[in-house]
Amino acid sequence: MEAPGTRVLFIDDDEGLGFLVKRDLLRSGYVVELVATGKDGLDRLRSGGIDAVVLDHHLPDQDGLAVLTQIQSFENPPPVIYLTGMQDSSTAVAALKAGAADYLVKDVQGEFLALLKADIQAGIASAKLRRERDEAETEMRAARDRYMALADERALLIREVNHRVSNSLQLIASLLQFQSRASSPEVKDALMEAHNRVLAVAKVHRSLYTSENVQSVSLHRYLEALTEDIQSASGEDSGAGQFTLDADPIEIEPDRAVAVGVMLTELILNARKHAYPHGVGPIRVRLEAVDPHRSVLSVEDDGVGFPDSAAANGGGLGTIIIKAMAQKLGAEIRYDPKQPGTRASVFFDPTNAHMRKPEA
Numbered sequence: 389m390e391a392p393g394t395r396v397l398f399i400d401d402d403e404g405l406g407f408l409v410k411r412d413l414l415r416s417g418y419v420v421e422l423v424a425t426g427k428d429g430l431d432r433l434r435s436g437g438i439d440a441v442v443l444d445h446h447l448p449d450q451d452g453l454a455v456l457t458q459i460q461s462f463e464n465p466p467p468v469i470y471l472t473g474m475q476d477s478s479t480a481v482a483a484l485k486a487g488a489a490d491y492l493v494k495d496v497q498g499e500f501l502a503l504l505k506a507d508i509q510a511g512i513a514s515a516k517l518r519r520e521r522d523e524a525e526t527e528m529r530a531a532r533d534r535y536m537a538l539a540d541e542r543a544l545l546i547r548e549v550n551h552r553v554s555n556s557l558q559l560i561a562s563l564l565q566f567q568s569r570a571s572s573p574e575v576k577d578a579l580m581e582a583h584n585r586v587l588a589v590a591k592v593h594r595s596l597y598t599s600e601n602v603q604s605v606s607l608h609r610y611l612e613a614l615t616e617d618i619q620s621a622s623g624e625d626s627g628a629g630q631f632t633l634d635a636d637p638i639e640i641e642p643d644r645a646v647a648v649g650v651m652l653t654e655l656i657l658n659a660r661k662h663a664y665p666h667g668v669g670p671i672r673v674r675l676e677a678v679d680p681h682r683s684v685l686s687v688e689d690d691g692v693g694f695p696d697s698a699a700a701n702g703g704g705l706g707t708i709i710i711k712a713m714a715q716k717l718g719a720e721i722r723y724d725p726k727q728p729g730t731r732a733s734v735f736f737d738p739t740n741a742h743m744r745k746p747e748a
Contacts, residue, residue: 393417393418393419394417394418394419394439394440394508394512395418395419395420395421395437395438395439395440396413396418396419396420396421396438396439396440396441396442396508397420397421397423397429397432397433397438397440397441397442397466398410398420398421398422398423398441398442399423399424399425399426399428399429399441399442399443399444399447399452399455400422400424400442400443400444400447400471401424401425401444401446401447401448402444403424405494405496406422408498408501409442409498409501409504410422412498412501412505413504413505416505418508421438424447424448425447425448425449426447426449426450426452426454426455426458427449427450429441429443429455430455430458430459433459433462433465433466434462438466439466439512440466440467440468440469440508440511440512441459441466441467441468441469442468442469442471442504442508443455443456443459443468443469443470443471443488444471444472444494445470445471445472445473445474445479445483446472446473452470452471452472452483453479453482453483453486456468456470456483456486456487456488457486457487459487460486460487464515464519465487466511466512466515467489467508467511467512467514467515468487468488468489468511469488469489469490469491469492469504469507469508469511470483470484470488470490470491470492471492471493471494471500472491472492472493472494473493473494473495474493475493479491489507489510489511489514489515490507490510490511492504492507550593550594551593553590553593554590554591554593554594557586557587557589557590557593558587558590558594560586561583561586561587561590564579564580564582564583564586565579565580565583567579568580568583577661581657581706584617584618584653584656584657585650585653585654585709587614587617587618587653588614588646588649588650588652588653589646589649589650591610591613591614591617591649592605592610592642592645592646592649594613603641603642604639604640604641604642605639605640605641605642605645606637606638606639607635607638607639607640607645607648607675607738608635608636608637608638608675610645610649611633611635611648611649611652611673611675612633612635614649614652614653615631615633615652615656615673618653618656619631630668630669630670630671631670631671631673632670632671632672632673633672633673633674633675634672634673634674634675635673635674635675636675636676636677636683637677638675638677638683638738639738640738640739641740643716644716644717644736644738644740647713647716647717648685648713648717648734648736650709650713651685651709651710651713651714651717651719651734652673652685652687654706654707654709654710654713655687655710655732655734656671656673656687657706658706658707658732659671659687659689659691659730659732662691662692663689663690663691663692663693663729663730664689664691664692665692669689669690669691670689670690671687671688671689672686672687672688672689673685673686673687673688674686674688677738680738680739681737681738681739682735682736682737683735683736683737683738684733684734684735684736685733685734685736686731686732686733686734687731687732688726688729688730688731688732689729689730689731690726690728690729691728691729691730692728692729693725693726693727693728693729693730714734714736717734717736717737718736718737719734719735719736719737720734720735720736721733721734721735722735
């Protein structure tokens with residue numbers, strides 16, 4: 389395909405050959421400029437506007453390979469068709485390695501001119517594709533950088549939101565705890581239960597703003613922090629051995645972590661309230677990762693125990709909350725009587741996949 393207006397720079401000190409090449413290319417619509425030395429050719433290229441270069445191997449001031457190397461150092465260099473009067477494969481290989489678009493052996497009869505025009509067009513097309521590819525890669529890198537910047541900004545904003553929410557919930561929990569101190573025993577218990585429920589949510593937001601990943605929560609670490617706060621709020625000595633936690637590492641989405649944390653809080657409150665009516669006793673919490681789609685949270689005590697039907701059919705606020713969170717998780721709850729005590733087990737899928745029923 390011809391390209392009218394395409395500007396070709398011919399670098400060769402052979403005036404006769406230059407005239408022959410120029411005349412032939414002009415007939416095809418090319419604009420041809422002739423220079424005799426490598427220096428003049430490089431100076432002209434620096435001025436811009438050249439679409440292709442035809443470069444002779446033998447020049448009066450330097451050889452063509454040296455000129456070719458300098459041309460390739462330019463930003464977006466034009467394609468170079470390398471000419472020589474010798475059938476020398478080593479020169480051809482050196483020229484192609486140095487960046488020449490093609491290599492031609494010239495002859496005085498001008499038989500190479502047909503190939504020259506084809507090479508010029510192919511070189512220009514290849515250079516265009518290369519520029520378009522480079523531009524596309526540059527745009528892709530820029531788009532990726534913009535995306536990463538936006539993602540970092542979004543993560544920072546989400547962490548800041550979680551920070552503020554956590555602080556607000558911690559303040560509410562502290563107010564509830566403070567109010568409970570000036571209340572009757574019945575009201576105090578209710579306020580402390582509310583305090584622990586607020587802590588269950590606040591801890592998730594604290595985990596999110598202190599983590600680099602705002603898409604998931606380390607459930608085991610979250611439950612460790614939550615149980616420590618519940619124990620501290622109750623005034624129990626953490627070294628008394630009344631409360632223990634054994635948790636496998638599990639990653640979970642924040643919303644699902646809240647549901648697990650709220651259920652754990654309610655199960656601990658129930659164990660304290662019903663298992664030891666005349667004092668305190670051991671409460672053991674176990675978080676087990678059975679497989680990637682099945683985890684078990686259990687709360688076990690050595691208290692007085694109660695029938696399975698009492699747990700399943702209870703109508704207190706704690707039971708209502710546990711059932712609501714279990715529905716949110718797609719979880720199954722089991723209450724197993726022990727001798728002595730009771731074990732409450734929550735079977736759930738830490739992912740959003742369909743919950744597989746636990747084996748009987």
